[in-house]
Amino acid sequence: MEATIVNGAWKGHLGHGLAPRELQYLLSAAQGKTAKEIARLHGVAACTVAKRLSCAMFKLGVNRQTAMVAEAMRRQIISPMCFVLASLIAMHTMIGDDAMRRDRRTPERRTAQVRMVRQAERPTLTA
Known part of the structure; x- marks a missing residue:
């Protein structure tokens, strides 16, 4: 069974190369939160969040946060939890x-x- 982290409307899968904190902060960044907002949410310093996100970007081989989110989705490390809505629309069709x-x-x-x-x-x- 694969371990997952759920943060808001996003679900992250552990064991794909990212540390748990990196994945947690990546999920918050996918929701559009800034490093300061993520830091406030998790009770850490903003520079800690920035460092973890830069490590995640390095591991994924990208230079920007938007590219990090897109690459994580492409590698199926994170996924939005809106598949239920999409399946309902598909069934309606x-x-x-x-x-x-x-x-x-x-x-x-x-x-x-x-x-x-x-x-x-x-x-x-x-x-």
């Missing part, structure tokens, strides 16, 4: 519930009115 679907039709009447107005605006040439 398979069921074929027409009440949820909104057909977009071209506004035929409006197009015809615009053409008539433009034709009326044309200058008539009289000789």
Whole structure:
């Protein structure tokens, strides 16, 4: 059984090369929190959080926090917990519930009115 860490709407998997604290701070960074906010949340200094995040970025081979989150998702180290919502939407699509679907039709009447107005605006040439 694989150990996981859940932080907000994100789930992280241990055993993929990141230390538990690095993974914890990575999950907070994935939620859009700054190093100061993460430090306040976990009761550590902001420089500690910055150091752990830079170590995680080095291990993942990236230079920016957004790239770190994207690379961690690509390697399946972290994943958003919104798969339940996505599966519900997919099931709705398979069921074929027409009440949820909104057909977009071209506004035929409006197009015809615009053409008539433009034709009326044309200058008539009289000789």
